[in-house]
Amino acid sequence: MHAFRSPLDAARRQRWVLALLIGCALLAMAAAGLAGSVALPAAELPGALREVLLARPEGMAGTLLDLRLGRASSAFVTGASLSLAGVMMQALVRNPLADPYVLGISSGAAVGALTALFVGAAMWMVDAGALAGAAGVSLMLYALARRDLGTRREAASDTGTLLLTGVVLASACMALVTLLLSIAPESRLRSMVFWMIGDLAGTSWRLLPWVVLAAALVLALRRAGALNVLALHADAAAALGVDVGALRRFLFACSGVLTACAVTTGGAIGFVGLVVPHACRFAFGADHRVLLPASALAGGSLLVVADTLARTVIAPQQLPVGVLTSLIGVPVFLFQLHQLHLRRT
Template sequence: MTRTYLNQKYVVVTLAWLAVALVLMSFIALAVGPVSIPLTSIWAALQQWLTPDHQLDVRELILFSNRLPRIALALGVGASLALAGAAFQALLRNPLADPHILGISRGAAFGAILGIITAAQLPFAPSLTRAVCSFAGASLASALVYALGRREDDPARLVLAGVILSTFLSSLNVLMLSLVDDVRLRNITLWLLGDLSNALTESLLFIGAALLLGLLVLLTQARALNLMMIGAREAFTLGVETARTRWLVFAAASLLTGAAVAAGGAIGYVGLLTPHLIRLIAGADNRLVLPAAALGGALLTLVADTLARTVIAPRELPTGAITALLGAPLFIYLLLRRR
């Protein structure tokens, strides 16, 4: 077996710092909003919440019925998008590869819009219909990109194919939106911009299960991804089953993207920017990059969502708009810094 040279202490310290930052930001997110809640009251409410037959007051209802589920959804969506982005960038050896660039988010959005439109005609819960259709759309888009990528080892061409697919699916999304009534058009448009306000139990369970499964699959492929970053042919000569690795990564990333889009809409820049920041901090070893990207994506999305619901409170901004405002300038800075 090949000896690992990844410093385990460095891994623990890096992940611990990210986890601490995530916990601190979660408490800040619980405290701020149209109704401010002191941190001492939050801690007391958490203790009382565990008490049997305790009657919740107004602040506790805000905490446990609104803010806590929304925070959990932001963490799940952000971690899923960043994890998918890190996996695609490693597999395709392209720093611009992420679910949005490759068209997979657009495929998930296409499926979700179709699910929203047809939910009334189906005997299932609307959230379940949207989740299943979103995953189906992401899987279909991923299969198309995967089929194009199998022909030759050319990551740049694969990304270009993803951009073309993304443009095509965006046109289909606009076409479908033109067929719905004004009320649904507004709701779908806000959701497409990134909306974490509707943190249903089904959405939390779906994103949690998808994140756990996707993370486990990608971690099993972390060593193979390290070798494939050198090149597919080189990895194959070193014993990597490149076709199997590529298929597993595409499948796991599609699951993560479909779940994230179904739960929170098409939130951009999380899957593109977070892996870049993590690699600046932690290096390029995917055994560390993948879990660190999940924590970093969760943190970035939570910060963006907290700003989205507090900047012009009691009104809210789309979370996707905040990630774009934060992500675009920072990504441009990183590109200029690397020159």
């Protein structure tokens, strides 16, 4: 099995996978910088890139490239954060249908952020509201499913209980979102709707999401071996000396913070944390030493490509990127649900 490769084989495999995905990420960023309703002349590209690297965009080409690359960086960190959170949630509940969107963490972050937008709060209050909403849903998930998610025993229905609890909490959060939208002033309504669907228009480089992503990835990689065992069964992890309770608390907290940062950057973008981990697990195996960084890189690249399509397919008009991710994610979700049903019959 992938989870039990020798350290040398795993390291060699990880290097090749990371090299491949870093190349894909660079290509996606390059395409995002070049594509748009206004073409960049090839002769002006070297000068525009130099202006961007020196942080002094002066000409139109430099300014345009700076805006596009700033938006692409936001798309990348958002997709990477959602994908990494998806890997963590799927290892936590041992269910391929789990991701921050399905479990309601994204919806909780949306409630907090939209509440701050509704009252006209500063941007840092929007970030704080999203974090509070994501943390609130995570705590409720943990509290409501705590009896079933004991650290020593785990029944066959435990993960289904957590998944169903998340779906119910997501529905409650969406009811609150609908309430906020129904009473919001007309001047703020359009931005709130686009933000709720998932929209990266107007976004630029932000340091905080990158810091959170890097810290979460490093901390998760240090626990990759424990995640490999937990993904099989909690009883096996406990028997091997893993502190299952502490690991689960870490996964809840880390996925909540990652989701909050993603939501404040690009809105409630759905299904990235569901689709990307599946694709990476199919392509590269289930070893979390490879799966964690691979999902982060692939998720970032996917959202950069999706956002590039969203702003170019009907240019000069732009689509919310959440529309495209949902069109991809819903069929994948239904397929996985059908596969789970077949395995249980």
